[in-house]
Structures are given as C-alpha cells and as structure tokens.
Amino acid sequence: MVSRSYSMGLYGLDSFVVAVEADISVGLPAFDVVGLPDAAVRESRDRVRSAMKNCGFQFPVHKITVNLGPADKRKEGPIYDLPLFVALMKASGQLDAEIEDSVFIGELSLTGEVRPVKGVLPMAIRAKEAGFQKLYVPEGNVSEGVVVEGISVYPVKDLSTLMKHFCGSEEIPAATEIAAAFTSQAPLPDFSEVRGQNEAKRALEIAAAGGHNVLLIGPPGSGKSMLAKRIPSILPDMTFDETIESTKIHSIAGTLPDGASLITSRPFRSPHHTVSPAGLSGGGNVPHPGEISLAHNGVLFLDELPEFSRGAMEVLRQPIEDGKVTISRVNGTISYPSAVMLVAAMNPCPCGYFGHPTKPCTCSANAVNRYLSRVSGPLLDRLDLHIEVPPVEFDEISSQDKAESSAAIKSRVNAARKLQNERFKGTSVTCNARITPDMLHEVCRLSESGRELLKKAFEKLGLSARAYDRILKVSRTIADLDQSEGIEPRHVAEAVQYRSLDRKYWTKEL
Incomplete structure (x- = not known):
C-alpha cells in the first residue's frame, strides 16, 4: 500500500514542497529512503523505527520504500522524521485521517518526542503559498510558524499526542498568539554612557542616518569598541519586511533564541579576527548563512581589522557593494542578502600609539606602512567614513555631566531616514548608502562652489572614483540631518x- 504526507525542504532562503511517499510491500524486511537524502535523512529510518516501537505503535516488518519527491532536489536534515512517521502509519493502516492539506515538520527522539528544527519560518511561508491549510511543527518552533497568517499551526509535543489528535480523543489546539521575540532582551547600550568623543559620535550619527560603512581608528582604550556597540541603539526601527527577512536568515542558521518569533532589534554581529572567509560569507556543501548575512539589516563589527586574514577581508568587498552574498558550489548557486552597516576598528600602528599626544610610538615608518597595508585600498574605499578616535582627556572622563542619549540621536536619525524614504519611494533604494549610480548625480546635485571644493579635495587627497561617490552620498546624508533640500558647501x-585617512594621504603623513 502506498501513502503520502507532505513536508518542506530548504535551499538557501527558498523553500519547496516535499512529498513523502511510503510503500509497504511483500518481501524481505528492508527500509530504503530514496530521493537524494543526506546522511541525516537516511538516519531517519532508525529514529522512526525506535520511536514507533517505544510509543506502542506497530512497525511494519515488510519491504518499505520511502521516496522524497521531487527526487532531483537534495533533502537535508532530520526535519523529515515526522512526515515519514505519518506516511508509514497511513501505509500500514494504523492512521485513518485526511492529511492532504497538512504539512509535517519535525525531528524525532527515540522515545517519540518531537524536537525543534531549523528554518521553520521560510517553510511556513512557502506552505501557505502552496495552499496548505495546516502546519504541524515541534512545540519549540511554534512561535516561528504562527508569524505566518492564513495557515493553522499545531504544536506537536510527541507522537502519542499527534495520534490522539487524529483519532479525535484529544485535539491539539491551534496556536494563535505570537510569542515575544527579542522584547525581553537586555536594554541596548546607550551613548549617554560615553564620555567625550563628540566628533566620533557626530560621525556615527551620520553613518546611522545614511546606512554608511565606518572605519574607527585610534589608540587602545580610546573607546572604539564602546562606540561601535552602541550603534544599534541609534539605528531606525526595523520595518516588518526587514524583520521577516532577518528572521528567515536566523531561522535557517538555527540562531533564533528559544521561543522567539521575530527579530525586532537590528542584529549586531562581531566575529573574532580568526574567522575564516567561509565563516564570513557562508559555507558548506549547500552553503548556510555566514556572519555577513546574519548581520543583514544590522551591524557587522570587525574589531582589530588588520588582524583579520587577507582572504577574510577581501571576501567582504562584493557583499558590501552588492548587498548580497553569492556562493557557488557544485550543487548550485545560492544568494543570501547582506545589506549590512560595516563598522571596522583598528589601531594606527602595531604598538597602537602612532600620533598619540603623550605616549611615544615605538614603530618605524616602514612598520606602520606594513601594518596599514594589511587593509587593502579597495576595501578602504568601501568604508564611507574614516573616523579618528583620539584618547579621552581626564576632564572628560571624570565629568559628571550626562552625555546626549541614544534616544535623542535616534530622533534625528529617524527624521533623516524619513526624508530618504520619501525620496526613494517606489525604488529598491532604502537609504543614501544604497543610492545607485544612475541616481547619484540627480539625488546628490552640487552647487558650483560645492563642486569646486570637492575638486580640490579630490586632487589633494588623491581620491578614487569610488571615494568620490562615497563623499557625495555622505554629503547627501549630512544635508538630510540638517533637513536641507540641497547640498551646501559645508556639507x-x-x-x-571623513576621508582624511585615505591611503595616499596617510602615507604622506608618515
């Protein structure tokens, strides 16, 4: 007898319907799974067999063939345990229920408990689009599933509970409430806790208002990391579309906190400098999201930038420019979104005290040049603002005056973003940092005096064409913070x- 249940598969951010077909026929006992299963899917045979026996159900001692269709798409992970169990119960006559409108997702323990799995949110969205009415998921994933309207989500604790539900003796109530996502997290660090560094705060306000990439450079202890960790507190609130996009990525990567429904705070990722290129971009036979994609719609902070490997730094170039990571493997090509605000921090030299007002630098000019040359020119070009973070004076540290709060800065950032939203309405551009080349000169039109000023800077600093574009975009953001229609020479x-640390200029200063 042949029976069928339905589940979902994942390939990157995309999901697809999987038909789990079970055939029980006369012959020597065997249990085969076909349809491009990986090792975890093949191991489902042993988990399902033990779970059925330990829950008191009869495991069919016949020749069993399970097909996962479509057979040309690779199936990964233990998510097919639950639909495989349902298909076997139907094929063996132990289950008599209509399940054509239902999707089953879940991993089984040997005792029959249903364990959480990755990627429930994108699978729930695709199940609804495919016309399914019901979604059965592990209890630990129900908060992801209920985000999707138009499909009933049933939390399954174990196999016995599921069978009672189908028999009508103990119905599983459909989940209706969305659990809080990150609302219970600790408050974000506030800029009011940072003493001094008013120039750096101003630059970070500009960066947040336009979504610009930032390089912080200064001696140890000057507050670079402290400033960077407070950037999420001044970024605009996430839109619903951004929330869904970021949550899908974290769901696939398995980094959603327990019980979380949606990511409502902008991500902040800070990988260690020993991270590999694959760790940043994503990797695996079927690539999973890396740190760049996990920071999508948020901040990617790289502390001690020159300590990262050259390969890791260079892998950032294309995602920063295009807003997506494209990874090619033999099995296919996958793209993950990576619209991140890149924030990098570094010392000015190996000892950290080049240019320090009181502590002498022990590095030679060549040593400083070698240290700075670890950051390539093309990557430096893609960092819109270069911010010097000098050491803080004693009077500033010991001052009892309260610095400006993140809420006050955020109000100005939101006002600037509102202008940008109106300006780019109906386009794919979300902020000034994402202005496309065809829009650049129309949106960032300069007066004659502003053009002359930029020309002198271009020639003196030896700027690249990309640096020229970045200056125009940052000028537009500064004008937006001033609520100015046009870009003035002061902007x-x-x-x-904020381009004073470009490589040619820095080398001259040595």
Whole structure:
C-alpha cells in the first residue's frame, strides 16, 4: 500500500514542497529512503523505527520504500522524521485521517518526542503559498510558524499526542498568539554612557542616518569598541519586511533564541579576527548563512581589522557593494542578502600609539606602512567614513555631566531616514548608502562652489572614483540631518573630512 504526507525542504532562503511517499510491500524486511537524502535523512529510518516501537505503535516488518519527491532536489536534515512517521502509519493502516492539506515538520527522539528544527519560518511561508491549510511543527518552533497568517499551526509535543489528535480523543489546539521575540532582551547600550568623543559620535550619527560603512581608528582604550556597540541603539526601527527577512536568515542558521518569533532589534554581529572567509560569507556543501548575512539589516563589527586574514577581508568587498552574498558550489548557486552597516576598528600602528599626544610610538615608518597595508585600498574605499578616535582627556572622563542619549540621536536619525524614504519611494533604494549610480548625480546635485571644493579635495587627497561617490552620498546624508533640500558647501566639507585617512594621504603623513 502506498501513502503520502507532505513536508518542506530548504535551499538557501527558498523553500519547496516535499512529498513523502511510503510503500509497504511483500518481501524481505528492508527500509530504503530514496530521493537524494543526506546522511541525516537516511538516519531517519532508525529514529522512526525506535520511536514507533517505544510509543506502542506497530512497525511494519515488510519491504518499505520511502521516496522524497521531487527526487532531483537534495533533502537535508532530520526535519523529515515526522512526515515519514505519518506516511508509514497511513501505509500500514494504523492512521485513518485526511492529511492532504497538512504539512509535517519535525525531528524525532527515540522515545517519540518531537524536537525543534531549523528554518521553520521560510517553510511556513512557502506552505501557505502552496495552499496548505495546516502546519504541524515541534512545540519549540511554534512561535516561528504562527508569524505566518492564513495557515493553522499545531504544536506537536510527541507522537502519542499527534495520534490522539487524529483519532479525535484529544485535539491539539491551534496556536494563535505570537510569542515575544527579542522584547525581553537586555536594554541596548546607550551613548549617554560615553564620555567625550563628540566628533566620533557626530560621525556615527551620520553613518546611522545614511546606512554608511565606518572605519574607527585610534589608540587602545580610546573607546572604539564602546562606540561601535552602541550603534544599534541609534539605528531606525526595523520595518516588518526587514524583520521577516532577518528572521528567515536566523531561522535557517538555527540562531533564533528559544521561543522567539521575530527579530525586532537590528542584529549586531562581531566575529573574532580568526574567522575564516567561509565563516564570513557562508559555507558548506549547500552553503548556510555566514556572519555577513546574519548581520543583514544590522551591524557587522570587525574589531582589530588588520588582524583579520587577507582572504577574510577581501571576501567582504562584493557583499558590501552588492548587498548580497553569492556562493557557488557544485550543487548550485545560492544568494543570501547582506545589506549590512560595516563598522571596522583598528589601531594606527602595531604598538597602537602612532600620533598619540603623550605616549611615544615605538614603530618605524616602514612598520606602520606594513601594518596599514594589511587593509587593502579597495576595501578602504568601501568604508564611507574614516573616523579618528583620539584618547579621552581626564576632564572628560571624570565629568559628571550626562552625555546626549541614544534616544535623542535616534530622533534625528529617524527624521533623516524619513526624508530618504520619501525620496526613494517606489525604488529598491532604502537609504543614501544604497543610492545607485544612475541616481547619484540627480539625488546628490552640487552647487558650483560645492563642486569646486570637492575638486580640490579630490586632487589633494588623491581620491578614487569610488571615494568620490562615497563623499557625495555622505554629503547627501549630512544635508538630510540638517533637513536641507540641497547640498551646501559645508556639507561637502564635512564629508571630505571623513576621508582624511585615505591611503595616499596617510602615507604622506608618515
């Protein structure tokens, strides 16, 4: 007898319907799973057999063939344990229920408990689009499933509970409430806790308002990491579409906190400098999201930038420019979104005290050049703002005056973003940092005096064409913070100031 249940599969951010077909026929006892299963799927045979026996159900001692269709798409992970169990129960006559409108997702323990799995949110979205009415998921994943409207989500604790539900003796109530996502997390660090560094705070406000990439450079202990960790507190609130996109990525990667429904706070990822290129971009036979994609719609912070391997730094170049990571493998090509605000921090030299007002630098000019050359010119070009973070004076540290709060800064950032949302309405551009080349000169139109100022800076600093574009975009953001329709020369002058660490200029200073 042949029976069928339905489940879902994942390939990158995309999901697809999987038909789990079970055939029980006369012959020597065997249990075969076909349809491009990976090792975890093949091991489902042993988990399902033990779970059925330990829950008191009869495991059919016949020749069993299970097909996972479509057979040309690879199936990964233990998510097919639950649909495989349902198909076997139907094929063996132990289950008599209509399940054509239902999708089953879940891993089984040997005792029959249903364990949480990765990627429930994108699978729930695809199940609804495919016309299914019911979704059976592990209890630990129900908060992801109920985010999707238009499909009933049933939390399954164990196999016995599921069978009672189908028999009508003890119905599983459909989940209706969305659990809090990150609302219970600790409050974000506030800029009011940072003493001094007013120039750096101003630059970070500009970066947050336009979604610009930032390089913080200064001696040890000057507050670079402290400033970077507070950037999420001044970024605009996430839109619903951004929330869904980020949650899908974290769901697939298995990094959603227990009981979380949606990611409502902008991600902040800070990988260690020993991270591999694959760790940043994503990897595996079927690539999973890396740190760049996990930071999508948020901040990717790289502390001690020159300590990262050259391969790891160079893998950032294409995602920063295109807003997506494209990974090619023999099995196919996958793209993950990576619209991140890249924030990097570094010392000015190996000892960290080059240019320090009181502590002498022990590095030679060549040593400083070698240290800075670890960061390539093309990567440096993609960092819109270069911010010097000098050591903080004693009077500033010991001051009892309360610094400006993140809420006050965020209000100005939101006002600037509102202008940008109106300006780019109906386009794919979300902020000034994402202005496309065809829109650049129309959106960032300069007066004659502003053009002359930028020309002098271009020639003096030896800027690249990409740096020129970045200055225009930053100028537009500064004008938006001033609620100015046009870009004034003072806006250009401030934007140029944030390119003072370009490589040619820095080398001259040595």
